[in-house]
Amino acid sequence: MKNIFIRPNKENLTSFVTIGSFLVFISFIDVLANTFLNLNFTSFLPSKLSYFAPLILGTIGLYLIRIEFSGNKLLDRINTNFNSSNLNAILSLIVIFTLIKYIPPILNWFFFDANFAGNTKEDCTGSGACWVFVKVWFNRFVYGMYPDSEQWRINSAFILLFALVGASFFVPAKLKKYFLIFLIFVYPIIGLKLISGGEFGLKYVETGAWGGLSLTFIVSAFALILCFPVGMFLALGRRSSLPAIRYTSIGFIELWRGVPLITVLFMSAVMFPMFLPDGTYVDKLIRVLIAITLFEAAYMAEVIRGGLQALPKGQYEAAKSLGMGYWRMHFLIILPQALKLVIPGIANTFLALVKDTPLIFVVGLLELAGMVNLAKTNPKWLGMAMEGYVFAGLVFWVICYAMSRYSQNLEKKLSTER
């Protein structure tokens, strides 16, 4: 039996390592040749065996070089990190081979075979992506149907926002409070007026024309800012000792959590106007904003409630014993701690909110994904769905990843358990 299973050992280190690395080497050559040169060295084998040949050879090779404390640093590092057992060896090989096989075609589609130059679909001659589509439609993807001559207004609204946010990092701590109040309460009104116009000599642009990435930002930002306080009060309400408030909160939360967002949006578009008295008109965008805000607030409430429940009773008692009433206790002691605890959950809800915004297409508002959807049905640009959706996906990913990183930074910054 001993002779059948050769145990790699230190005495014959060189021969084991030589044979082992040779087998691994062959397995890699086989995969590389297969991917890039379209050659199959093992075609003499039955097709299934041929397909798995590199994996089998590689696994045997890695088995042979798995020698503990060999004294060779590189070998030891490979063994501890990729090759600590047969299962790990196989998994490592599968991951590496998959990367070798699938990364190049993806890169080819994205860059090497892609077309960047030109202005029409006919300029796309390569087999890869046709980024001309995104280039030509870029303006629409960002601004929607907003008139070209007025786009400076959106630009300046966002530049003002970024300037304010950027400046808030540098203003002295004393002014920061006022800065934040301005940002949260005053700026949104300025920004909205700037974009919608109708006053101060600015041409009125109806919300139906808004769209693209700028609408994604507008909807997300307003919903984020609004759903947070609403969720917070709902969470407090659900834990209130007053039955009327408690049951209202529970009812509200369970109602909104129980229905799909898309039906809520439909309702806001179709049903809601029926309840209004004749002649009153609430803008479509505002109705949608309210719907998304209330919907996400219900989720936010449950996230925050989780944080409230995690706090020990002693914190409430200590606050009370110092003479704090309900509101002071919650705003000075309980909420700061509870919110810090649930930053990951809050970030989760915010990300979900941003990614829910495309659903506003059901009321005819087209943000980034909606614009892509529209552009791909343009007769001149049929067949460009892939490029459009990949582009939209990347943009959403960048936004969400940035938010995720920010929340992680915030967690670190607020941690007092140093």
Next chain:
Amino acid sequence: MNKIIELKNVNKWFDKFQALKEVNLEVNQQEKIVICGPSGSGKSTLIRCINRLEEHQEGEIIVDGKEISENTKDIEKIRAEVGMVFQQFNLFPHLSILDNCTLAPIWVKKMPKKQAEELAMNNLKRVQIADQAKKFPGQLSGGQQQRSALARALCMEPKIMLFDEPTSALDPEMIKEVLDSMVDLAKAGMTMIVVTHEMGFAKEVADNMIFMDEGRIVEKAKTKDFFDNPKSDRTKLFLSQIL
């Protein structure tokens, strides 16, 4: 002597369990009372009723001339005058020690920030941890945390201090530093009600001792009499086990 706390026939139930039975107690200004007794005897419940962290169902509790009941609208005002130190410290972990101390004076008493910080530093000096003011509770030892909690309560300049087993969660080494601070406070003339098992502290500081069992005050006596010739057998048994 002025009565500052008065309990008359106080009864309290947790559902069906009666935690306090016909409790009568009078505390004068500057009086120091130590309450002892086996666990579950209602000691903590008794002092937690005094600042209404627990609600009593029957009887009267009068603190500084105001009756405490569900009709008390400004219970916060009474609580602001009654400081409390907890077994588990209950410092606010998201705030520095200094902020722990200044928060309530600034927001409840509307004290200017500068003045509050001065007051906080004085009280931190008093409990000898002024050098830890900028740290967070999680960075301090248990004894330091409990002394911070004491300083925090003192910053409200209370008329009465309640201690709910302040040393029970501490290592033996740290018990002394906390008790020292409490002895200082007692010498300064604070009205104190202390639930504790530290009989050395009781002998040194207390004017009166109370022994509780099964929700009743079994014995109340001058400290010397209490230890030298306790009247009830239950007290004798308890003292023989703990001393």
